Amino acid sequence: MEVGLDWGTVxxxxxxxxxxxxxxxxxxxxxxxxxxxxxxxxTVFALSLAVYCTTWTFYxxxxxxxxLGIGFLxxxxxxxxxxxxxxxxxxxxxxxxxxQRITSIADFLSRRYGHSPLLGGLVALTATIGVTxxxxxxxxxxxxxxxxxxxxxxxxxxxxxxxxxxxxxxVMALFAIVFGARxxxxxxxxxxxxxxxxxxxxxxxxxxxxxxxxxxxxxxxxLDSLFAAxxxxxxxxxxxxxxxxxxxAASGVWVTTTILxxxxxxxxxxxxxxxxxxxxxxRQLDRAVWLFPLYLLLINLFVLPVALSGLLTFGGRVDPxxxxxxxxxxxxxxxxxxxxxxxxxxAAAGMIVVETVALSTMLCNDLVVPVLLRFRPAALARSxxxxxxxxxxxxxxxxxxxxxxxxxxxxAGSAYALVSIGLISFAAVAQxxxxxxxxxxxxxxxxxxxxxxxxxxxxxxxYTLLLPSFARSGWLPASFIADGPWSIAALxxxxxxxLESWDPLAHALFWSALANIGAYVGLSLFDRPDAAExxxxxxxxxxxxxxxxxxxxxxxxDWRNAASVGDLARVVARFxxxxxxxxxFAGADPDExxxxxxxxxxxxxxxxxxxxxxxxxALASSVSAGAVEAAELLRMLDETSDVIAHSRQLEMKTAELxxxxxxxxxxxxxxxxxxxxxxxxxxxxxxELRTPxxxxxxxxxxxxxxxxxxxxxxxxxxxxxxxxxxxxxxxINQVLDMAKIEAGALDWRIxxxxxxxxxxxAVAATxxxxxxxxxxxxxxxxxxxPPVRGDEDRVIQVVVNLLSNAAKxxxxxxxxxxxxxxxxxxxxxxxxxxxxxxxxKDRNIVFERFRQAGDILTGKPAGTxxxxxxxxxxxxxxxxxxxxxxxxxxxxxESGKGATFWFTLPLAEAQAxxxxxx
Amino acid sequence: xxxxxxxxxxxxxxxxxxxxxxxxxxxxxSPPLLGLFGVEGTVLGVPALxxxxxxxxxxxxxxxxxxxxxx
Numbered sequence: 001m002e003v004g005l006d007w008g009t010v011x012x013x014x015x016x017x018x019x020x021x022x023x024x025x026x027x028x029x030x031x032x033x034x035x036x037x038x039x040x041x042x043t044v045f046a047l048s049l050a051v052y053c054t055t056w057t058f059y060x061x062x063x064x065x066x067x068l069g070i071g072f073l074x075x076x077x078x079x080x081x082x083x084x085x086x087x088x089x090x091x092x093x094x095x096x097x098x099x100q101r102i103t104s105i106a107d108f109l110s111r112r113y114g115h116s117p118l119l120g121g122l123v124a125l126t127a128t129i130g131v132t133x134x135x136x137x138x139x140x141x142x143x144x145x146x147x148x149x150x151x152x153x154x155x156x157x158x159x160x161x162x163x164x165x166x167x168x169x170x171v172m173a174l175f176a177i178v179f180g181a182r183x184x185x186x187x188x189x190x191x192x193x194x195x196x197x198x199x200x201x202x203x204x205x206x207x208x209x210x211x212x213x214x215x216x217x218x219x220x221x222x223l224d225s226l227f228a229a230x231x232x233x234x235x236x237x238x239x240x241x242x243x244x245x246x247x248x249a250a251s252g253v254w255v256t257t258t259i260l261x262x263x264x265x266x267x268x269x270x271x272x273x274x275x276x277x278x279x280x281x282x283r284q285l286d287r288a289v290w291l292f293p294l295y296l297l298l299i300n301l302f303v304l305p306v307a308l309s310g311l312l313t314f315g316g317r318v319d320p321x322x323x324x325x326x327x328x329x330x331x332x333x334x335x336x337x338x339x340x341x342x343x344x345x346x347a348a349a350g351m352i353v354v355e356t357v358a359l360s361t362m363l364c365n366d367l368v369v370p371v372l373l374r375f376r377p378a379a380l381a382r383s384x385x386x387x388x389x390x391x392x393x394x395x396x397x398x399x400x401x402x403x404x405x406x407x408x409x410x411x412a413g414s415a416y417a418l419v420s421i422g423l424i425s426f427a428a429v430a431q432x433x434x435x436x437x438x439x440x441x442x443x444x445x446x447x448x449x450x451x452x453x454x455x456x457x458x459x460x461x462x463y464t465l466l467l468p469s470f471a472r473s474g475w476l477p478a479s480f481i482a483d484g485p486w487s488i489a490a491l492x493x494x495x496x497x498x499l500e501s502w503d504p505l506a507h508a509l510f511w512s513a514l515a516n517i518g519a520y521v522g523l524s525l526f527d528r529p530d531a532a533e534x535x536x537x538x539x540x541x542x543x544x545x546x547x548x549x550x551x552x553x554x555x556x557x558d559w560r561n562a563a564s565v566g567d568l569a570r571v572v573a574r575f576x577x578x579x580x581x582x583x584x585f586a587g588a589d590p591d592e593x594x595x596x597x598x599x600x601x602x603x604x605x606x607x608x609x610x611x612x613x614x615x616x617x618a619l620a621s622s623v624s625a626g627a628v629e630a631a632e633l634l635r636m637l638d639e640t641s642d643v644i645a646h647s648r649q650l651e652m653k654t655a656e657l658x659x660x661x662x663x664x665x666x667x668x669x670x671x672x673x674x675x676x677x678x679x680x681x682x683x684x685x686x687x688e689l690r691t692p693x694x695x696x697x698x699x700x701x702x703x704x705x706x707x708x709x710x711x712x713x714x715x716x717x718x719x720x721x722x723x724x725x726x727x728x729x730x731x732i733n734q735v736l737d738m739a740k741i742e743a744g745a746l747d748w749r750i751x752x753x754x755x756x757x758x759x760x761x762a763v764a765a766t767x768x769x770x771x772x773x774x775x776x777x778x779x780x781x782x783x784x785x786p787p788v789r790g791d792e793d794r795v796i797q798v799v800v801n802l803l804s805n806a807a808k809x810x811x812x813x814x815x816x817x818x819x820x821x822x823x824x825x826x827x828x829x830x831x832x833x834x835x836x837x838x839x840x841k842d843r844n845i846v847f848e849r850f851r852q853a854g855d856i857l858t859g860k861p862a863g864t865x866x867x868x869x870x871x872x873x874x875x876x877x878x879x880x881x882x883x884x885x886x887x888x889x890x891x892x893x894e895s896g897k898g899a900t901f902w903f904t905l906p907l908a909e910a911q912a913x914x915x916x917x918x
Numbered sequence: 919x920x921x922x923x924x925x926x927x928x929x930x931x932x933x934x935x936x937x938x939x940x941x942x943x944x945x946x947x948s949p950p951l952l953g954l955f956g957v958e959g960t961v962l963g964v965p966a967l968x969x970x971x972x973x974x975x976x977x978x979x980x981x982x983x984x985x986x987x988x989x
Contacts, residue, residue, distance in 0.1 A: 070952075070971055077947045080975065084940040084982055087933045224963025231965075240965035251949035258947065289936070290983035297975050304968055 005334055007150035010341065017342050018171055018349065022178070024199050025192030032191040039194045040280045042287035048194045048274045049292045050201035052079060052265060053299055054134075054351040055141030056422040058204055058344045059321045061300065065307035066320035069238070071245035074254050076300055078261030080293040086285045089266075090275065092440055094285070096543045097276045101608035105272040105432060106362040109454075111607075112439040112540045113447035114533030115616055120366035122451060123432060126458040127269050128359050128401060130428020133469065135355060135405030137421040138348035139165040141321070143409075148322045149329065149341050165409055168345075169402040172352040176360075176398045190357070194278050197354060200346035205299050207343025210336060211324055212302025215309045219331050223305065230308045239308065249503060256506040260423065263430035266437075269358035270351065277358075352402070360397035365610050368393050373618060387575060390610065411473060423505050424465045427512065431457035434517050438524075443534075443541045445520070446527040453520025457512045464508035468493045566590030568602040571618055575609050688731055692724040734866040741873045750878070752787040752908035753795065755820055755827055762799035763818060769807040770816065777803075780819040788827050788905040790878045795905065798874050801867040802831040802901045809835035809899075823904065826880065830902035832887045837897040843884050847872040871903070880904040935985040943978045 028038045038044055056075075064072040082089075093108075102108045106127065110120030143165040220226035230236040238244055246254060265271055279285075310323030318326045324344070328336035369390065434457075435450040471480040471493075484492040494504045496511050529537070565588045573581035584601060599619070606615035699717045703709065709717075740746040759781055770777040788795075799818075806816045814834040821828055838846060847868050875882040880903055887898030945951060955970030962969070 070967060073971060074947075077975070080978065081940060081943055081947065084936055084943055084978075087936045222963070224960070227960065227963055227965055240968050246949040246953040254949050286986050289986060290979050293975075293979045293982065297972065297979060301972065 005149055005329075005338065007146075010146065010149055010338065013338055013342065014345055015171075017345065018175070021196045021200065021349065022175065025175075025178075025196040027192075028195030029192035032189075037189075037191055037280065039189060039191045039198075039278065040284075042284040043291065044195065044198045045274075045279065045284040046288040046291035046295070047198035047201040048278065049271070049288055050205070050295050050299075051197050051270055051274055051350045051354050052268075053201070053204065053296070053347060054422070055138050055145075055344050055347045057299060058208060058347040059141050059145060059324055060137075060422065061303045062307045062310065062323045063319070063321035065239070065304050066311055066323075068250075069240055069245045070304065071250065071254065072303060073245075073300065074257035075261045076296040078258040078263075079265040080296060081258070082262040082265045083289050083293055086289050089437070089440070090285055091282055092543060093276055093436075094279055094282050096440075096540050097279075099543060100539070101604050103277065103365055103608065104358055104362040105267060105269055105276075105436070106366040107607075108272070108276075109432065109435055109439070109450065110366060112536060113435070113445075113450045114529065114536050116447045116451065117366070117370045119435075119447060119451050119454065120362075121370065122454055122458075124359075124362035124366040126431060126454065127362060127429060128404070129466070130431075130458075130461070131269060131355055131359060131425050132401070132404045132408050133421045133466075134425035135352060135402065136407075136409035137425075138352050139169055139406055139409045140421075142168045142345060142348045144319070145322060145325050145341055145344050148318075148325045149337055165406055168348065169352075169406045172349060172356070173399050173402045175349065176353045176356045177395045189278050189280065193353060193357065194274065197274065197350045200350040201295070204343040204346045204350075205295065207339045207346075208299050208302065208324070211328055211340050211343075212306055214331065214333060214336055215327050216302065216305050218333070219309060219313075219327065226305055226309060226312075229312055233312070236308055236311055240304065249501070252506045253503045256503070256509050257423070260426045260430050260505070260509060263433040264426040267429040267432040268355075268426075269362065269429070270354035273354050273358040352405075356398045356401050359401050360394040363397040363401075364390060364393045368397070369610050387577065390575075411470075411475060421469075424469060427465055427505065427508055428458065428461050430509070431461060431512060431516055434513075434520050438520065439537070439540055441541060442524075443537050444524055445537070446524045446529045447533055448527050449520045449522070449524030452523045453516045453518075456519040457516030460512040460515045461508060464493050464496060464511055465504065468504070564590060565592045565598060568598055568619075572602055572605055575606055575618065580605065685735055689728065692728045692731070696721050696724045696728070731866070734870060737870055738866055738873075741870065741877070748791050748794070748877070750789060750791050753790055753792045755785045755788050755829070755905070756781050756783075758792055758796050759799060759818065759820060759829070762796050762803060765796070765800050766803040766807060769804060773807055773810075774812045775807060775810050776815045778815065778817045780817060782821065785820060785822070785827065787908040789908045790905050791874075794874045795878070798871040798903065799829065799831075801871050802903075805867065805901065806831050806833040806835065809833060811835065822907075825907055826904040827907060828902055828904050830900050832898060832900045834887065834898040837886060837899045838884050846884060847882065875903045875905070879906045932985060936982070939978065939981055939985060946974050946978065 031038055039048070061072045061075075096102070097108065100108075100111055102111065104124075106120045106123035109123050110116050113119050216223055216226055220229065227240070230239070244250060306323055306327065307320060310318065310320055310327055313327065313330060314323075324340050325337050328334070328340055431454055435445070435453055438445045439450070467476065468481050470476045471478055479487070481492065481494055483489065489495075490497050494507060495502075496507070499507060499510070502510070565585055569581045569585045569590065572584060584605060585598065588598070603615050603619060606618055609615075610618065699721050703714060703717055737746070759779070763777070763779055767777065803816070803818065810816055810833045816831065816833045819830050819832070872882050882901075882903040885900050885902070887900050952967075952971055952974070955967045959966050960969075
């Protein structure tokens, strides 16, 4: 090792840099308070995502590149792929997190699966255990880079207990406590922390690029000469060939690492923290989609050149993980080595701070508080203000997590390269991915499935990766890896059930994914979730549906006595302070029943502070004694959520029902009308039938009872009987006709017919009638009328009906005229009489059944009341129109009255195209 | 305290494009395809594999930026 910097100088520089970060964080918090948030910028958001790049990236990538060539890249290609899915996947997560005031990934999963405290606790525990090696990695990286920079000055002068790892852990704990665990509402943002992270991301990028440029152009005179020198060495040339990273077993590692890192990008507690919890606006994602991958590309641009240069320069004398510091030092650029160290420190600090804040929130909200509330509710109840207690829990958790990390670093840290430690953590948090992604799109995924999946995956992970890491560092016997526990070969952690010759990571991922997804899907398929769980599933899966956030319309009766506004305000005030409670329940009478909406508001507020699981327990404890059972209150809360989830479906169904109801109502109106018409028809028909029957019967009885009747009288009676019988027959025929027409059962013979002929026939049939009544009938039919389309018999029936009506209604000595003339495509046939005419108001109803014009009381109806109705139906069936109007002046100059009944028939040729005729 | 009532999901076209780009990138980043760059030779003094991987990566990022820009 070359001569290093004085360790005092390095320490001062490091502390000065960290103080600057404190200042930036403080400034950002102040700006936020002043309403000018720095974290609203999409660029700051994208830079804060770069907390993904830890010392693993800064130091470890070079180490990995020194053995695997481009094999270090999948860790960055995975997140690139994930960001491409941001518009689909991340946006949905962000929307849900905002709507539900999610505080961590444990909270997210717990809330999705029916507010399961078990799942939340399990995720929090798995994450903490899984990420501990990762934190150890940061401590190790800072410690060894410090040694590399100073030549190991500090360790020789101080006790083992106070090594650099411990120092850095202590400073980080302080930072995390000051900026990450200052307020109780964990769903709120930490602008100071995010701003500091974004700045750190810039510093580490600049530092790495500076080192890269210095190494390539300062030490080797350009890329081409560096690569040329490397190509000359066969052992180095293979680093930029495809075979060591892409072929054979290496391709499995490549794919595994890509998938793992994409999952980790989503599931790592700190990534979830910066990407979801700290996100101010969904639209920040739009820039991060390309800016964050661009950051990853830039920070990796010089990894391979630095690795090659280090190998060329040092051979095997220096750990490749430390080339980033060692190369500038070797090149005499001590300031650059210091910058590189600060870059690495940034990477470590950012990771540690965000990770511990995220983990402490999880541990507090999803593990400690639910346990406290369940087993020691008195402890919380006694303190008037539990907020300091909760903050204390979080601070203790931060310190504990860092101590764990430090312990793992002392214990197992030396056995692995940096990247290998990190991948162990990636594999742990990847166990959340199936439940997380499945929960977004699969409504049928259930709590038991998720719990079993995460538990099974985590157990397999611990067995295949965590325990072997203990064995490697001597904490467990080495035979544990080589021969399996108790020498059972099938249980060897790196070759479970005889799955030999896989890379340990791919092996662990395979088995844990199998156990995880298998349990998750399998149990979910055979599970029967309750209403509350289904409600939460719907709230997550359908978050983009517009009405999913709607409040239930009415409060059920059993809410009356559940809790008062005062109860809710008290519990909110206890956790969030009186100010927030005042805001939330302003203007409400404390004795008023709370009702479902206020209860949900309180739940949301509390969930933002202490997580979903705890919020519900806290609410339950708030209810004044004796009013209602706590369990009852929770049940009501669940039912409200259920109501909300179903209200959307209900709304859709209601709209459909309304449409169907409208159609039904219309159909019903029509049916009622038809029914009424049928009744009218029946009563009229019976009436009409009875009238002639009555006279027939009366006259027959007279004839029967009085055989001595005069012959003249007898003759007269018989004539009436015959006339009435004829009328009866006619009536029955017409009723039958009518029924046939309405039923569509009439046989029509529609063909081209000669109108002159049929009119002549009709006149011949009625001539006698007119003669009898002394009415002058004139016929005006032009020669050579074109044929019309129709049924000859039926048309004659219509004309006869009109003519006989005219004969009936025209007074003796009057006139009637039958005329036919062309009217466009139709033939218009009219019967004009000089009778009393038809009043305007009656003109429509004369064509209805049994509706005769005039007052029915004034005289005996002269017809059956069906003739015109039948005529109308016949004409309309033949495609014509029928109507009545005043008679033209001049037919009967004296009375000036009279009616014209007319109808039209289509010409037979009109069916053919006009052009063909002309 | 109310939930943000902003725009709904991003324009469907854009989501479809990004999903397509994801599939394309997933294929491009796979070992067999990247292995095609594992040949002798250099691009501006940089080995073909190294230049190829970063080139493909850069193109994917460029496409992602363009997909967001043009609606």
